[in-house]
Amino acid sequence: MFATSRAPTATWLSVLPLLVSVVPGVAATAGQTCNATTLCGADAPCCSPYGYCGSGPDFCFGGCDPLYSHTLTSCMPEPVCKDANITFKNFDRILMNQTAYNGNASAWDFILNQGDILNTTAGEMVMTLTKENNGTRLSSTRYVHYGQMTTRLKTGRWGGVVTAFITMSDIKDEIDWEFPGVLTTTGQTNYFWQGNIPAEDAGETIGNLTDTYDNYHDFTVDWQPDALKWLIDGQVVRTLTRESVTDNSTGVSKYPNTPSRIELSIWPAGISSEPLGTIEWADGLINWTDPDYVSHGYFYAYVDSVSITCNDPTTPSANVTAYVYGKNSSTDTPSIDFSNETTIASSGAFGFDGVRASGVKWAVAVSAAMMALGSGLLF
Numbered sequence: 315m316f317a318t319s320r321a322p323t324a325t326w327l328s329v330l331p332l333l334v335s336v337v338p339g340v341a342a343t344a345g346q347t348c349n350a351t352t353l354c355g356a357d358a359p360c361c362s363p364y365g366y367c368g369s370g371p372d373f374c375f376g377g378c379d380p381l382y383s384h385t386l387t388s389c390m391p392e393p394v395c396k397d398a399n400i401t402f403k404n405f406d407r408i409l410m411n412q413t414a415y416n417g418n419a420s421a422w423d424f425i426l427n428q429g430d431i432l433n434t435t436a437g438e439m440v441m442t443l444t445k446e447n448n449g450t451r452l453s454s455t456r457y458v459h460y461g462q463m464t465t466r467l468k469t470g471r472w473g474g475v476v477t478a479f480i481t482m483s484d485i486k487d488e489i490d491w492e493f494p495g496v497l498t499t500t501g502q503t504n505y506f507w508q509g510n511i512p513a514e515d516a517g518e519t520i521g522n523l524t525d526t527y528d529n530y531h532d533f534t535v536d537w538q539p540d541a542l543k544w545l546i547d548g549q550v551v552r553t554l555t556r557e558s559v560t561d562n563s564t565g566v567s568k569y570p571n572t573p574s575r576i577e578l579s580i581w582p583a584g585i586s587s588e589p590l591g592t593i594e595w596a597d598g599l600i601n602w603t604d605p606d607y608v609s610h611g612y613f614y615a616y617v618d619s620v621s622i623t624c625n626d627p628t629t630p631s632a633n634v635t636a637y638v639y640g641k642n643s644s645t646d647t648p649s650i651d652f653s654n655e656t657t658i659a660s661s662g663a664f665g666f667d668g669v670r671a672s673g674v675k676w677a678v679a680v681s682a683a684m685m686a687l688g689s690g691l692l693f
């Protein structure tokens with residue numbers, strides 16, 4: 315019934331300008347696409363969340379794809395999970411300027427990647443969507459490698475507008491709670507494995523909720539090594555076992571299994587640049603003269619709190635700071651190791667002097683990328 319075949323990230327991809335590959339080669343250079351066949355070269359070692367090679371914070375921090383980067387150690391290590399109950403009485407622990415991120419996950423819980431947030435006297439966070447800001451998205455600074463994550467939120471209620479609470483790994487394992495359009499008595503669950511739809515029935519709609527615009531509900535993703543459960547207000551509404559998505563002949567398990575960040579968003583699925591299927595799924599094009607939009611000046615979704623209970627299969631010792639990717643542990647699945655490497659880059663947003671053992675020379679590569687941007691070569 316619903317288009318269960320798309321990831322929210324596809325939308326965020328589509329709002330970005332397309333970069334053009336100029337010189338094909340063995341390794342991809344700055345601004346070129348990175349993929350399974352062409353990894354990034356040494357000069358632009360990090361494969362960004364949007365699939366382009368480069369260096370510096372926008373490429374090497376959260377979302378940097380280790381498998382498509384120059385080496386498995388090109389991306390910055392992923393800050394390890396930490397139990398937390400995050401509320402929004404103030405935004406002290408939200409980094410508003412993502413370009414200023416230095417990898418210090420102790421300083422911030424979330425990064426505002428896009429858009430605008432507001433606070434209320436009740437201590438809620440309001441994520442806004444306007445014609446101009448293209449929606450709001452926040453991502454957690456820390457990763458979860460199994461654990462239970464609950465967001466207490468109120469969704470939007472307008473055609474073309476989608477509210478989402480998802481987990482996303484750096485190789486695009488994804489677990490979703492999504493609330494499209496005018497459907498305020500349902501929640502949609504979904505999951506992806508390495509950016510792929512693992513099964514025809516991956517998406518599943520949960521119905522009969524009390525209005526999700528008017529009422530807070532607790533939406534939970536309980537992600538454990540052998541089973542994934544979605545819950546509403548503490549009640550399990552869907553269970554997916556690892557076994558059920560493991561191909562018994564090849565051993566490939568299409569189960570989300572890599573460290574993931576939490577993402578919260580309200581985004582415009584109903585705009586003409588989106589694919590028709592996405593627009594239909596979200597109940598059509600956004601009506602920018604909707605009375606709610608006109609009176610507030612924005613569409614909105616409320617977030618009351620986010621809580622995280624980590625459940626790493628092996629309890630990390632005190633010296634563990636991060637997750638890093640290793641060689642395949644089984645067919646098509648990278649191994650994930652604990653690391654004691656720092657997740658923090660050595661100086662401000664630009665002008666890093668190389669952080670990881672792999673010798674990333676960010677200062678040089680970033681300025682080259684900036685020159686390319688400035689000259690309009692890439693965009």
Ligand SMILES: *[C@@H]1O[C@H](CO)[C@@H](O)[C@H](O)[C@H]1NC(C)=O
Nearest residue numbers: 335338342346347348349352
């Ligand atoms: C992979 O990236 C290379 C280099 O940017 C590009 O030439 C090639 O078309 C890409 N392949 C796919 C399948 O996208």
Ligand SMILES: *[C@@H]1O[C@H](CO)[C@@H](O)[C@H](O)[C@H]1NC(C)=O
Nearest residue numbers: 396397398399400621622623
């Ligand atoms: C978060 O809240 C839950 C339930 O109120 C509580 O059990 C847990 O200890 C809290 N966790 C932290 C890190 O404060």
Ligand SMILES: *[C@@H]1O[C@H](CO)[C@@H](O)[C@H](O)[C@H]1NC(C)=O
Nearest residue numbers: 411412413414415662663664
């Ligand atoms: C964001 O941070 C970068 C890097 O520190 C800085 O250059 C830029 O001016 C900041 N932007 C705003 C709007 O503060």
Ligand SMILES: *[C@@H]1O[C@H](CO)[C@@H](O)[C@H](O)[C@H]1NC(C)=O
Nearest residue numbers: 416417418419420421422658
């Ligand atoms: C990281 O943030 C914490 C908490 O704000 C702070 O105490 C610490 O000094 C920061 N570390 C670095 C290297 O910036």
Ligand SMILES: *[C@@H]1O[C@H](CO)[C@@H](O)[C@H](O)[C@H]1NC(C)=O
Nearest residue numbers: 403404405433434435436437
């Ligand atoms: C929003 O947060 C700011 C800074 O913490 C505070 O001064 C302001 O009163 C808050 N607004 C509301 C409506 O609570």
Ligand SMILES: *[C@@H]1O[C@H](CO)[C@@H](O)[C@H](O)[C@H]1NC(C)=O
Nearest residue numbers: 329330428429445446447448
């Ligand atoms: C929103 O999207 C439009 C169209 O792609 C773009 O021109 C504009 O710069 C974007 N605005 C922001 C704040 O990202």
Ligand SMILES: *[C@@H]1O[C@H](CO)[C@@H](O)[C@H](O)[C@H]1NC(C)=O
Nearest residue numbers: 499500501519520521522523
């Ligand atoms: C809502 O509840 C009714 C009655 O229990 C049931 O028949 C129906 O299938 C439910 N709808 C959804 C979408 O779960």
Ligand SMILES: *[C@@H]1O[C@H](CO)[C@@H](O)[C@H](O)[C@H]1NC(C)=O
Nearest residue numbers: 556557558559560561562563
């Ligand atoms: C793999 O085998 C298990 C145990 O027999 C079974 O439950 C599961 O459905 C099988 N996986 C698939 C994808 O058929």
Ligand SMILES: *[C@@H]1O[C@H](CO)[C@@H](O)[C@H](O)[C@H]1NC(C)=O
Nearest residue numbers: 599600601602603604605606
């Ligand atoms: C948009 O909303 C306005 C105000 O409710 C309404 O008059 C108009 O018919 C709507 N437009 C469409 C295309 O539905």
Ligand SMILES: *[C@@H]1O[C@H](CO)[C@@H](O)[C@H](O)[C@H]1NC(C)=O
Nearest residue numbers: 640641642644645646647648
């Ligand atoms: C993991 O396995 C896949 C195929 O099973 C292979 O394409 C890939 O190169 C392997 N990756 C590593 C890091 O060994």
Ligand SMILES: *[C@@H]1O[C@H](CO)[C@@H](O)[C@H](O)[C@H]1NC(C)=O
Nearest residue numbers: 631632633634635652653654
């Ligand atoms: C942490 O310290 C223990 C004991 O000193 C050591 O065995 C372990 O390898 C260290 N782990 C990491 C990730 O550094």
Ligand SMILES: *[C@@H]1O[C@H](CO)[C@@H](O)[C@H](O)[C@H]1NC(C)=O
Nearest residue numbers: 631632633634652653654655
């Ligand atoms: C850090 O990890 C390395 C192995 O990767 C280990 O040799 C070293 O003892 C660890 N240091 C600490 C302080 O745990």
